[in-house]
Each structure stands twice: as structure tokens, then as C-alpha cells.
Amino acid sequence: MISVKMLKPYYIKADDHYVRIILAYQYFSVIINKRVYQFIPIEGKEIRINRRTRKVENVGSRFAFQKGKDIVYMTMTELISLPDFLTQLHNIVKPYYEGYEEVDQHQFENKLVIEELEKLNIKRLIDQALDEKNEEKFRELVRLL
Incomplete structure (x- = not known):
């Protein structure tokens, strides 16, 4: 059983086409088999969302999570299959969609x-x-x- 414990952006970059959520230590953690794993930025470090389609673009990215010496890798595809990940992600980027919709x-x-x-x-x-x-x-x- 995998779930997202916490997903907070280190910072967010937005331009006309994308919203980029930059991740860092202690801002992103998952629970895997009742153990909390902390995000470590050794591979994927950002989530890139297309403002027009509202879809995650970098589905091939791999993210690393660590608990002690144990490191687990998860792809973006695996993460977006988790309902709580999508819910938290939507709440983070929602303000960036609203401004874009007004312009449109x-x-x-x-x-x-x-x-x-x-x-x-x-x-x-x-x-x-x-x-x-x-x-x-x-x-x-x-x-x-």
C-alpha cells in the first residue's frame, strides 16, 4: 500500500505554458507499507504540468524516496495513479489554472x-x-x- 503523506512545493515556477513544481528534501514524503519515505532529489526534481491541458507532462521522470539506507524509486506514472497525489497536486496548481482561464x-x-x-x-x-x-x-x- 502506497500513499502520499505530504506534498509541498519547494517553490513554483509558472510561465505561459507550464506550471513547474520544484521539489526538495522534507517537502514530499510517501508511506510505503506503513513506513515513511522522504523524497531525495537525486533524479527527478520537478513536476511539470501543462496549463492548457492540465496534464502532467514529465510522466517518464523517476523520483527517489529514502528511509535510512533503503531507497525506493517511483515513476511519475506510478505517482499519478495515486488518488491522494493527484488531489494534493490539484490543490497546489489550482490558483495557476484560474489565472490562465481568465486570460483565455x-x-x-x-x-x-x-x-x-x-x-x-x-x-x-x-x-x-x-x-x-x-x-x-x-x-x-x-x-x-
């Missing part, structure tokens, strides 16, 4: 406004072509709608 929402709204303005402009040009009795220009503009 604004971009989406702006795009809709621009598309509507373009359609209105084409309709005005169609009216102008009708006023000028320019059938060729009229047909060309109608195809754009």
Missing part, C-alpha cells in the same frame, strides 16, 4: 468581438456593392460570410 476567457471574448466586427464590415461592403450595382464585388463579399 478574455482572449476568447476579444476574438468573438473581432469576428462580429468583421462580419458587420462585410455587410456594409455588400450594401455598398449593391448601391454601386457591382455584381462581381457583391458575389465575392457574400462568399466571405
